[in-house]
Amino acid sequence: MSKNFKRTLITTALPYANGPVHIGHLAGVYVPADIYARYMRLKGEEVVMIGGSDEHGVPITIKARNEGITPQQVVDRYHTIIKDSFQEFGITFDVYSRTSSKIHHKTASDFFRILYDKGEFIEKTSEQYYDEEAKQFLADRYITGKCPHCGNERAYGDQCEACGTSLSPLDLIEPKSAISGSSPVLKETRHWYLPLDKHEPWLREWILENHKEWKTNVYGQCKSWLDMGLQPRAVSRDLDWGVPVPVEGAEGKVLYVWFDAPIGYISNTIEMCEKEPEKYGNWEKWWKDPETKLVHFIGKDNIVFHCIVFPSMLKADGSYILPENVPSNEFLNLEGDKISTSRNWAVWLHEYLQDFPGKQDVLRYVLTANAPETKDNDFTWKDFQARNNNELVAIFGNFVNRALVLTHKYFDGKVPAVGEATDYDRQTLEEFKSVQAEMEKLLEVYRFRDAQKEAMNLARIGNKYLADMEPWKLAKTDMTRVAAIMNLSLQITANLAIAFEPFLPFSAQKLRDMIGMPECNWAHLGHFNLLEEGHQLKEPTLLFEKIEDSVIEAQVQKLLDTKKANEAAAYKANPVKENVAFEDFMKMDIRVGTVLDCQKVPKADKLLQFRIADGLEERTILSGIAKYYPNPEELIGTQVCFIANFEPRKLRGIMSEGMILSAEDADGKLVLIQPRMTVTNGVEVK
């Protein structure tokens, strides 16, 4: 399956610019991609690594509204943090740009237009609300009106927050535009769809037949999607934040964010090439030459977009190459819990860089050693400390220090003469012979965890060599032999500087400074003539430092604090809604009833089916709280509050006659509202 490619284009998933980057992003995408890129460069291959912020989409506009700033201000803030922290962390992007850039708007726009002109889209027309004052179509949530169910005057077009009902804008009574306040009118609007179903046949062959080497999770998920049958996907949205749809009469419409984002890889490549044409050449050679190997580094939540949707877009255009591989990692957990931006459960890169100055490599090492390559993994601070102290310090750093200190002690820091190799020396040399090939084999198939282990193994061999040779004893009798031993130890040190360069670039650089090895060439790995006799070494400094318990405890405490803060203080209660008349409240019929029966609804994860004695007869109500009540039978006999005069509605084929009231806690957990003492069934709540 290995073709001969001339050059490699590495893309990294675009971080969404509504928050900073955390260790999950790093472990899943950026550290492995950077290792791969550095390795390729070290080999002298032509390679570029593309990155950038994904800055469009509805969540950013919502965040902006909540904070009373513009979407541009939101993305400016996070783009800067993300870009700066990546750079400080040593992620070597050839370009790190953003999708709000001019060049991206043009690229994405042109891309759409070409597909449009080729007739690669399906157009569908539907009726949507239009604001004649603001002269634009209104996205669902920019329409407010009276909720047909509860009468709340300020329901949104997609949902009534008073009663929780999800709505269509057409359901609203007396709709109003949230932008101008005027009454919108219904107007026909077109939307464009990418007919993925049309692309299914070649996708099948391309993935299922020709890319069996993809990781099992990637291959499996693609197969699953293909077997289910692909559906057309909308590529446009009514929104004013994004890339405008470049079609006549499409004012107020933008490209849907998932369509626009992957094109960012292309725009960023163009930007890179335009900035330094002599270095990178024409952008098209990176995207349109079949001799370019395209590799997407992503997380597992992005598989379908990168393996099915984006390739379909590229194929629809017709002039682009397709990805050769899509190495997708699983997720990294933090101290046993899912990493979450909204819950602030994360180790943020920019904060790590502040708390651990100069320790980029420690985090790089730990994230690689514990990378979620085949399944979700857990990051713990204790493990972080152990890997630093027991591996980086004790094995790698210690060996380097021993070799250098001994050389300074016995030979004034000059590389001593080679000398005759003993059988044992030859054995040690033998172990280095296969290292280069071994590491390449692993790196080529994106197994960075194992590759890094190989590098660490070299330091282990070094430690063992010194322990077995005991030059500090021989120094009393045979300095020629000591010279030979130290020479070999120093050559091992030089090899370490090469082997670790893709993984621990800062430390490798530091090491090369110490031993005076300005150049770093992958081809030299496994050789033993890297440092010449008589070459002067610098005074050794420590490559890594031990991390004390107190430092780790402080980080753990920080996490515990955010957890607490999340649960209480950080929860921002929603603003109080508009006053309502007493009569409106009286329209709501809230009552108490006893649970006669309660069980999970088959084939639904969230639904519980209640049988309630309501004082008159009995009624069935469904409620989406199954997750929080794993033993529903325990609710039998207790009393709950419910809205009795709700329009009945069918869910999963069962008629639900009302709504059971729950409080939603700060963490999203739903807790039933229950009377403190038993009351008569059917009494009203006022």
Place this chain on the structure above:
RNA sequence: GGCGAUUUAGCUCAGCCGGUUAGAGCGCAUGAUUCAUAAUCAUGAGGUCCGGGGUUCAAGUCCCCGAGUCGCUACCA
């Protein structure tokens, strides 16, 4: 619920096309050693390979049923 992935020593993970006593690193125990950031080196203890069936001369490895975990997806009146 459907689909995909995953479940192997205390922890983190290897085990290709089924083949003799299941491996590595860390942690732990014991011993050796002092050049080194109490670092290193050696040895050792630790596993009904998630559970239950089946195919086979032979299964961690293949098939079926089930459980846990994660992702995509449907469902939270």
